[in-house]
Amino acid sequence: MDEVKIVEIKEDIVSRNNEQAKQIRAELADQKVFLLNVMSSPGSGKTTLLTALINRLKSRFSIGVIEADIDSAVDAETIAAKTGVKTIQMHTAGACHITCQMSWEALCALGIEGLDMVVLENIGNLVCPAEFDTGADANLVLLSVPEGDDKPIKYPLMFEVADIVAVTKTDVMPVFDFDKERVSANVKRRNDKAPVFFVSAPLGVGIEELADYIGDLVAGKMAKQGKK
Amino acid sequence: MHELGIVLQVVEQAEDVAKQNQVQKVLRLTLEVGEVSGIVPNLFEDCFEWAKKRTEHLKECTLNMVILEALTYCEDCGETYRTVEFAKKCPHCGSYKTYLVTGNEINIKDIEVV
Secondary structure, three states: OOOOEEEEEEEEOOHHHHHHHHHHHHHHHHHOOEEEEEEOOOOOOHHHHHHHHHHHHOOOOOEEEEEEEOOOOHHHHHHHHHHOOEEEEEEOOOOOOOOHHHHHHHHHHHOOOOOOEEEEEOOOOOOHHHOOOOOOOEEEEEEEHHHOOOHHHHOHHHHHOOOEEEEEOHHHHHHOOOOHHHHHHHHHHHOOOOOEEEOEOOOOEOHHHHHHHHHHHHHHHHHHOOOO | OHHHHHHHHHHHHHHHHHHHOOOOOEEEEEEEEEOOOOOOHHHHHHHHHHHHOOOOOOOOOEEEEEEEOOEEEEOOOOOEEEHHHHOOOOOOOOOOOEEEEEOOOEEEEEEEEO
16 A cells, blocks of 8 residues: 655645736736726626717727636627727636736737737636736726625625726716715725725716726826837 | 636646645645635635646645635724624724734645655
8 A cells, every 4th residue: 555645735725826826927027018807897888988988098008808707708899889999808707806827818919019919808707807817917806786886795805806996877876875985994994095986977976086097007107118 | 717817726726735745646635715715615625626627736636625714803902803793894993903813824744654
C-alpha cells in the first residue's frame, strides 16, 4: 500500500485570477487601453445606459465593447446597432461571472489595437462578478430604482468593489419607495470613495455628468501612458 | 450557480497540484471557508461530488471544509468583533468605519495524496 502524503497548497482560490488580472493590467497599460467593467443585477439597464454613454464618448475615444451573457447575442446586436462601435458577444457557458481567463480571451477576440477604451458588460448578477477581478481599470456598478435603495446593504461586496455607482431608471422614482439620500448613505456605508450618479437613459438625465466622469478617467490613463 | 463556479476553480487547482506532484490520486482535500465568504456548505458539497467525477485524480476525494470565524475591525475605537453577530456597525462604539479582517477567504489548505 502506498504511503499517504499531505501536499500543502495554501492557495486562495481567487489568487490565480488575481495574478492574471495583473497580467491583463500590464498589457492594457502597454497598449494604453482603458477597461471599464460594468456590473449590476439582470434588467437594471446596463445595455441601455451603455448605449447612451458610448454615444456621448465615441467622438472623444475609439471604443470597443464586450458583451457577456450566459446565452444569446441580443445585447451585442443592440449595442452594435445603436452605437456603431466594434462589439463582440461572449458566452460564459453557464458561468455566473467572468474570470480573467475569459476577459483576456474576449479582449484578444475583440482586438484592442487602436482602441482607447473597452467596455466589458459583465453577467447580470450582484454576487459572483464582484469576487472575480476582470483586470479592469474601473468597476461601474448599476443599481436601478425598482430594485430598491437597500441593495448596497444586501450585496455588500458588489458595492465595496465599485469605483463608480450609477442609480438608473430615476424617471420611475415617483412610483417606487426609493430615496436618493438613503441610497447614497447606504453606498457610503460600504464605500466612501465611489461617487454616486443619478441617471435616466431614456430622458438623458445625468448621462453627460457620468460620461464626462468616465471620459476623464480614460483621458487620465492615456495621458499617464503618454498617448495623445 | 455561485457554488459551482467556485468548485470548478478548486477542483482545477487541486488537479494541477496533483499532476505537478505526480500523485496517483487525491484522497482528501481540506478547504478553509470564511464564515461570510458566501459559500453554502451543503450546496458546495453537492457541486463538489458532481465535479470530482469529471477529474482525473479527485474521483475518490472527500471534502473537508473548515469554517473560519469572521472578524471585523473598527477604525474608530480599535476593537475587533464578530461579524456575523454585529455586521457593519461596531457594537462597542456604533461606528460604521469598520472593515472585515478575516472571514471572506476560500483557501485550499492541503490535499492528502497517494
